[in-house]
Amino acid sequence: MLAGFTNMTFEFGARAIVEDATWHIQPNERIGLIGYNGTGKSTLLKLLVGEYSASAGTVERGRSTSIGYLHQDLLSFDTNDSILEVALGAFERVRQLEVEIEEVGKELEKTGDEVLLHKYTDMLHELETLGGYNIHHKTEEVLQGLGFANADLQRPYKEFSGGWRMRVLLAKMILQAPDLLLLDEPTNHLDLPSIEWLEKYLTHYQGSVVIISHDKYFLNRMVTKIVELYQRKMHIYNGNYAYYETEKVMRMELAQRAFENQQDYIRQQERFIERFKAKASKAAAAQSAMKRLDKIERLEDVALERPSLRINFQVDKTPGKVLAELKDVGKSFGTNKIIEHSNAEINRGDKIALIGANGKGKSTVLRIIAGVETYTGDRRWGHNVDESFYAQHQLEALNVNNTIIDEMKEAGSQKTELELRTILGCFLFSGDDADKKIKVLSGGEKARVALAKTIISKANFLMLDEPTNHLDMHTVDLLIEALNKYEGTIILVSHDRYFVSKVANKIWAIEDHQIKDFDGGYEEWVDWKERMKKKQDEEAKALAGEQKNQKNNDKKAENNQPKQEAKPAPAAPVAPAPAPVKQEPINKEAKKELQKKQKLFKELEEKITTLTKRKAELEAMLASPDIISDKSKFLTTERDYISINNTIKETSEQYEKVFESIIELESQ
Numbered sequence: 267m268l269a270g271f272t273n274m275t276f277e278f279g280a281r282a283i284v285e286d287a288t289w290h291i292q293p294n295e296r297i298g299l300i301g302y303n304g305t306g307k308s309t310l311l312k313l314l315v316g317e318y319s320a321s322a323g324t325v326e327r328g329r330s331t332s333i334g335y336l337h338q339d340l341l342s343f344d345t346n347d348s349i350l351e352v353a354l355g356a357f358e359r360v361r362q363l364e365v366e367i368e369e370v371g372k373e374l375e376k377t378g379d380e381v382l383l384h385k386y387t388d389m390l391h392e393l394e395t396l397g398g399y400n401i402h403h404k405t406e407e408v409l410q411g412l413g414f415a416n417a418d419l420q421r422p423y424k425e426f427s428g429g430w431r432m433r434v435l436l437a438k439m440i441l442q443a444p445d446l447l448l449l450d451e452p453t454n455h456l457d458l459p460s461i462e463w464l465e466k467y468l469t470h471y472q473g474s475v476v477i478i479s480h481d482k483y484f485l486n487r488m489v490t491k492i493v494e495l496y497q498r499k500m501h502i503y504n505g506n507y508a509y510y511e512t513e514k515v516m517r518m519e520l521a522q523r524a525f526e527n528q529q530d531y532i533r534q535q536e537r538f539i540e541r542f543k544a545k546a547s548k549a550a551a552a553q554s555a556m557k558r559l560d561k562i563e564r565l566e567d568v569a570l571e572r573p574s575l576r577i578n579f580q581v582d583k584t585p586g587k588v589l590a591e592l593k594d595v596g597k598s599f600g601t602n603k604i605i606e607h608s609n610a611e612i613n614r615g616d617k618i619a620l621i622g623a624n625g626k627g628k629s630t631v632l633r634i635i636a637g638v639e640t641y642t643g644d645r646r647w648g649h650n651v652d653e654s655f656y657a658q659h660q661l662e663a664l665n666v667n668n669t670i671i672d673e674m675k676e677a678g679s680q681k682t683e684l685e686l687r688t689i690l691g692c693f694l695f696s697g698d699d700a701d702k703k704i705k706v707l708s709g710g711e712k713a714r715v716a717l718a719k720t721i722i723s724k725a726n727f728l729m730l731d732e733p734t735n736h737l738d739m740h741t742v743d744l745l746i747e748a749l750n751k752y753e754g755t756i757i758l759v760s761h762d763r764y765f766v767s768k769v770a771n772k773i774w775a776i777e778d779h780q781i782k783d784f785d786g787g788y789e790e791w792v793d794w795k796e797r798m799k800k801k802q803d804e805e806a807k808a809l810a811g812e813q814k815n816q817k818n819n820d821k822k823a824e825n826n827q828p829k830q831e832a833k834p835a836p837a838a839p840v841a842p843a844p845a846p847v848k849q850e851p852i853n854k855e856a857k858k859e860l861q862k863k864q865k866l867f868k869e870l871e872e873k874i875t876t877l878t879k880r881k882a883e884l885e886a887m888l889a890s891p892d893i894i895s896d897k898s899k900f901l902t903t904e905r906d907y908i909s910i911n912n913t914i915k916e917t918s919e920q921y922e923k924v925f926e927s928i929i930e931l932e933s934q
């Protein structure tokens with residue numbers, strides 16, 4: 267065993283985080299540690315490395331186990347060294363050897379001493395065993411995998427933003443190759459290509475890896491075991507995330523059935539006791555039944571416990587039709603050009619997702635729009651725009667010494683303390699929680715504070731940079747719901763494909779230093795990209811064939827070049843492309859289909875209403891004394907109740923599907 271817990275309990279003051287947990291990490295395991303925000307996942311890692319001590323039970327670490335631990339607090343590390351230097355720090359012994367070898371070598375040249383020669387060859391040998399000739403190459407490879415350009419490697423570490431610094435430290439850590447790698451939400455700082463790279467790298471990692479993550483795609487591909495911290499217990503699942511999902515439902519169902527059976531039994535016994543306790547002849551039997559009932563260990567109702575955050579973005583006033591406009595805007599960092607001569611417009615009701623290769627430029631464009639970044643050209647703001655900006659490093663911007671309620675007060679709204687506390691309640695900080703210091707909050711809890719701050723302004727224009735970072739999957743779903751209900755306008759940056767596909771109705775892609783506007787959701791955009799690529803490939807192929815056959819006809823060949831993006835129209839340079847889809851015949855058919863679906867949708871809606879009414883009636887019957895006292899009536903009512911529940915579920919699923927297809931048809 268590399269490390270682990272045996273019957274371990276840990277508490278913060280009166281609050282138990284984990285009770286009686288046993289978990290042993292073996293060599294060559296890839297484990298995903300999951301759980302809702304604030305359940306204590308990061309705390310478990312701190313217990314493993316010895317930063318906290320258990321309240322009861324034991325925490326074990328193998329005597330020779332080396333542990334690498336990546337976490338948020340590392341952000342405070344700072345240095346003037348180049349990032350290459352910092353990452354090379356992984357090879358401490360090799361670096362030391364390199365220096366010594368150089369010194370001894372010089373000395374040797376002077377003296378030719380035999381003892382020194384021995385020492386010299388020994389050192390060269392050690393260097394070789396440690397793979398010392400390879401370290402520069404390896405380090406560069408890892409840094410590049412994590413998204414650094416070659417030119418960046420010599421730049422000082424302190425010039426980089428928090429997210430990029432975390433990447434350097436991650437590089438250093440994986441180069442150190444410890445037996446056990448503990449990673450607390452590593453993907454928060456990465457863009458898609460780097461996440462994919464990390465996935466591949468860690469899949470072949472020699473040691474064991476424990477990863478805290480809220481990204482199910484990543485977990486599905488990466489891990490072979492899931493450990494869930496849920497209701498203060500550690501639940502172990504021997505499979506990836508998909509396995510966990512189905513297995514958990516099954517476990518819950520089994521537990522639910524056991525609970526229901528027990529409830530049936532209890533109800534039956536209680537009826538018996540009730541009926542006979544007054545009768546002298548049966549009093550003894552009733553007594554012993556009562557004792558039996560007292561003794562049984564009552565199972566808990568396992569209904570899935572979920573943090574039900576109530577996110578509700580409100581709008582105070584309606585803005586003009588155009589919220590913001592970029593005209594001939596340019597931006598470069600030194601020689602790194604982000605955009606130039608770019609035009610774009612944000613209209614009322616837009617829900618725009620900014621997408622761009624390599625994570626560069628998206629946040630910059632967002633910051634230009636927000637007015638917190640310098641640029642050339644013109645940025646115009648519409649009438650009546652009330653904006654609120656959720657910046658990428660929003661969490662770092664929280665004052666760690668504040669309490670949550672102080673932080674809310676400092677956000678500059680006119681709200682009273684009572685109003686602020688009510689809002690905090692919606693964000694799951696009830697009662698005393700609001701007086702907690704920011705310092706002790708978990709990542710997800712900090713994100714909730716930052717979101718609460720975004721909400722109090724009642725802005726009609728939200729600019730969100732990576733809003734799902736740190737949030738657990740369930741909370742991400744709630745955020746999606748809230749953003750879909752939101753009546754204002756949104757522009758956002760996110761590397762979470764699921765989130766983008768659920769929220770955005772427009773895509774801005776940064777390509778060739780231009781902002782290209784696509785009027786459609788993420789999936790349509792991906793489809794369209796694929797179609798365009800195919801078309802280009804075909805055209806290129808045709809062109810190649812043509813060139814072969816008609817070598818002289820240069821002019822025609824030139825006209826056939828795929829140049830559809832050559833002339834960017836200011837508002838929607840990319841938008842004309844989906845036009846072929848909108849051909850008349852398809853449109854007519856689609857319209858018919860749409861009408862059919864809408865009719866079905868209405869019918870299903872009515873059916874659900876009727877079923878729900880009937881369900882409520884049955885519920886009332888099940889609770890009525892008449893039925894409870896009659897076993898056969900009770901059982902038939904119960905059967906009806908279960909069956910109606912199933913029908914409701916099925917109908918609702920169908921309803922959702924129809925709804926989705928309507929949305930799809932409407933957006934065509």
Ligand SMILES: Nc1ncnc2c1ncn2[C@@H]1O[C@H](COP(=O)(O)OP(=O)(O)OP(=O)(O)O)[C@@H](O)[C@H]1O
Nearest residue numbers: 278303304305306307308309706707708709710711
């Ligand atoms: N030093 C502390 N004193 C009191 N409470 C603390 C302290 N540190 C953390 N907590 C609380 O303990 C709980 C667990 O925190 P932890 O950071 O382990 O959660 P987490 O599961 O990692 O959550 P997230 O998914 O949001 O990162 C949180 O409610 C947090 O506010």
Ligand SMILES: [Mg+2]
Nearest residue numbers: 307308708709
């Ligand atoms: Mg955490």
